[in-house]
Amino acid sequence: MKSIKNKIKKLRKNILKYEYSYHTLNKSIVSDAEYDYLFDKLYNLERQNKELITSDSPTQKVGSNLLIQSKKSMHFFPMLSLDNVFDLNGYLNFEKRVKKNLNNMNQSLVFCCELKIDGIAISIIYENGVLSRASTRGDGCYGENITDNARMIKSIPKKLKGSDVPKRLEVRGEIFILKSNFYNLKKTNNFSNPRNAAAGILRKINININDQRNLMFLCHGYGFFDGLEQFTSHYERLMKCKSWGFPVDENTKICLNYKEVFKFYQKIESNRHFLDFHIDGIVIKVDSIEFQNKLGSSSKAPKWAIAFKFQTKEQITILKDVKFQVGRTGIITPVACFEPIIISGVKIQRSSLHNKKEIQRLDLHIGDSILVRRSGDVIPKIISVIASKRLKNSKKILFPHFCPICNSELLENKNDKIIRCHAGLTCDAQKKKALHHFFSKQALNAKNLGYKVINQLIAKKYVENPVDFFNLTRSSLMNVDKLGEKTSVRIIDAIEKCKKTSFKRFVYALGIPCIGETMSKKIAVSFQTIERLMNSNLNELSSINGIGKIVSNNIFNYFSIPSNRKLILNLIKKGIVFRRREDALFKHKNNTFFLGKKIVLTGIFRFYSRTDLKHILTELGAKILNTISKNTDLLIYGKNFGSKFLKAKKMKIKMFNETKLVSLINKSNI
Known part of the structure; x- marks a missing residue:
């Protein structure tokens, strides 16, 4: 028991330290995953040892401590936290508890689903339709007075509109910062994430108007207002708040059963990257106010709402x-x-x-x-x-x-x-990978000659370098495990066919450090023949567009080694010839949509590998860039795209998805 007590004590101490740093100092000293891991560990230990639970435990607290120097505001009604679930079973258990506590009155049980914005919860009081006070959630009972700062946030109405504005009104919502604004703000501030940036700006005593303009507000609830009782639905109350001028998220939706809730969750999870603000899940609330009142709340969270968080x-x-x-x-x-x-x-x-x-x-x-x-x-x-x-x-x-x-x-x-x-082909690891690279799809493209076959040929000492493959016979291949006569014949044929290759492919096949497909093409265009390339100097190499000091040295050093020059000459003796390029891959390259365009790619593509896509677009006359800038003409995005998408959107750079890409490539007469 003593060891468990010590574990709980240590966990509480660390969690409280992390919470103080995150909520009060706006500094994140541990990741969300580590915090959740420690919090869950404490929660489970306390649940198994209920006699050790204390009122000051992080599991029993709401919100955060207040800054010592901040002005305090008491909430008319406590601002509670939300309990969390992380999977469908967790949500179903929540729904089961709700139905049980309502004596299975589920015939009219519907839910209001909203986005769980990762921001700062605030309360705003209006007197006769005019903003009179704003405060953070704080510890749930008292919050920090941020009235002056809140008045400078554009999306918070200073005066409500409509003829039926209540005499006194409290609305609740979330203050946050857009991702696009955060990336710009991060250049001049030391904020670790958008949530901490929003908290830092909101708490500033010396208000910077430009900083305040970066903050946004969305209404997701209310504390009280005159005539509240005439609205029997949470969703109706939100819509009423919207009519008075409060921004309410357009994704908010009524769901009639768990299937619709989960469908909403999946839709938001898959599309959350398109949003210009951070969310970490959805919030599900029992829509009926009557049912909410019957269900009530614990000291920490309402029993009629749950946060269904995205998996970390x-x-x-x-x-x-x-x-x-x-x-x-x-x-x-x-x-x-x-x-x-x-x-x-x-x-x-x-x-x-x-x-x-x-x-x-x-x-x-x-x-x-x-x-x-x-x-x-x-x-x-x-x-x-x-x-x-x-x-x-x-x-x-x-x-x-x-x-x-x-x-x-x-x-x-x-x-x-x-x-x-630097052992080269005398190192077995390099030998296996170098030989596979030499005959790979992007290089000499010898079909049926995969890793397993090459590794077995090396193990039997049939091959030591690329030249040895051209000496292989059908009988020697048949000595390799699981290689029959037909497969052996196919491999011999494939090796014979790859003797006729392009200069570009051959340069790539040599495996010179830092020389990929694009660089191989530039080298082939510049030197035309292997003899000229082998005898080139550093000045000639570095004069090629895109080849810097390191790459030119790599090429020069490769051809300075006698064994490498001997290898190339022996390959040519074995019949390697460089055919002139056949008909262009694209018949009307000069008329393609992509000609001359500077393109950035982001995300995962369904129909193309990234390598193939770069090759195709280059063949169509495009230049592929790695980063978004004012010079970028086009962003092409696939699934699970990253920050490049948001940056391009902010800079109003033209962009389209893979579906349109496929259509344009097909029009280019591949």
């Missing part, structure tokens, strides 16, 4: 190991292996750590509790280590000095800050 894109897990992978060009990449977690419905147990600097930044130890985020719903990333949970005598992760595959000494390039194994 961050989870806490345990680091089990860090493996060091050797890439095709010898780059050493650390990869974190951790206990499996589910984020956005996807199981994740590995994440790239990118480089030595990232390991040092995180100060990783085996057994650490780590916070993992799935950025853009796609790429997992370790955000931080929860140092307070580190085990004693834990082993620190150190970057190796020797290659984990061939034991060659690793060298760090100070210019590009990359650590490499």
Whole structure:
């Protein structure tokens, strides 16, 4: 019992510290995921040990403490928090409790569903239709007086409209900041997120008009007003507030059953990226005022409402190991292996750590509790280590000095800050990846020659370099496991066919560091022949548009190595020839919609890989950029797009989705 009591005490202390920092100082010192993790842990421990619950526990509190220097305002009626659920079962349990407490009077039970805006809850009092006082939620009983600041927010009416304005009225809602405004504000302020930015601006004593203009208000409730009793529905009351001039979110909707509620939840979750403000879920309220009164409230939250929050894109897990992978060009990449977690419905147990600097930044130890985020719903990333949970005598992760595959000494390039194994094809890891790259789809494109076949050929010592593939026979291939005669013949035919290739593909196939498809094309256009390229100097290389010092050095160094020059000459002896480019991929390239346009891509595309899409658009005469700027002509977005979409929208840059993209490509006569 003593150990449980100590755990609860420590959790309370940490949570209160985080809450004070977040709500009062407007600083986020832990992520939302870590806070939720600790709060749930405390809640479950208290539920299992009810005798240890105290009135000052974070689980029993509403809102936050007040700033010492702020003016206080007492609420006429308490401003409560909301209980949370995170999945459909959680919501169904809420609905079940509601029906049970109403003695299963569900024949007329409907719900009002709203967006859960991640902002600052406030109360506004109007006397004879004129704004007289505004305050934050604070601790639920007392809030901070923000009347002067609230008067400067455009979306808060200073005087109500209509002939039936009540003598006294209290409305409640959320103050927030638009994502697009936050990105601009962040350049000159040290705000960690839009919610903290809104809180910081709202609490400023020396009011900055420009800052206040960044704030927005949406009404989601009321405390009291004359004639309140004539409206029997929460939704009706909201609409009445709207008629007096208060902004009410247009997504607010009445739902008749759990299926409609969940459909609303799914729709909002999938479309939330299109909104220019942050939401972290939806709020579901029993619409009937009669039922709300019957259900009542606890000391913390109403029993007739629930917040159905979106599943977090961050989870806490345990680091089990860090493996060091050797890439095709010898780059050493650390990869974190951790206990499996589910984020956005996807199981994740590995994440790239990118480089030595990232390991040092995180100060990783085996057994650490780590916070993992799935950025853009796609790429997992370790955000931080929860140092307070580190085990004693834990082993620190150190970057190796020797290659984990061939034991060659690793060298760090100070210019590009990359650590490499320079053993080349004598390192098995590089050999496998380099040979697969040479015959890959974007390179020589030898069909049926995949990873497994190449790995087995290396294991049997049939191949050591690309030239050896042109010496393979049907009988030697049939000695490879699970390769029959037909498959062996197909592989031999594929290798024979890839002898005729384009110069661009051949340059790409060589696997020179930093030389991708786009760069290969530029090199091929500039030099035309392999002989000219092999004998080029640094001045010639750096004169190519887009090739800088590092890339030109990589090319020059590659052809300075005798074994590489010998490899190329031997490949040519084996029959590699560079055909002149056949008919252009696009018949009317000069007349395409994309000609000369500077395009940025964002999101995940259904019909094209990002690589294929870049290739197609380049062939159509477009230039692909990585970032949005005033020079961008067009943004093309797919599913789960990121901040580029919002920035483009703010800058009024033309944009369209994949459906229109497919249509325009088809019109270009592929």
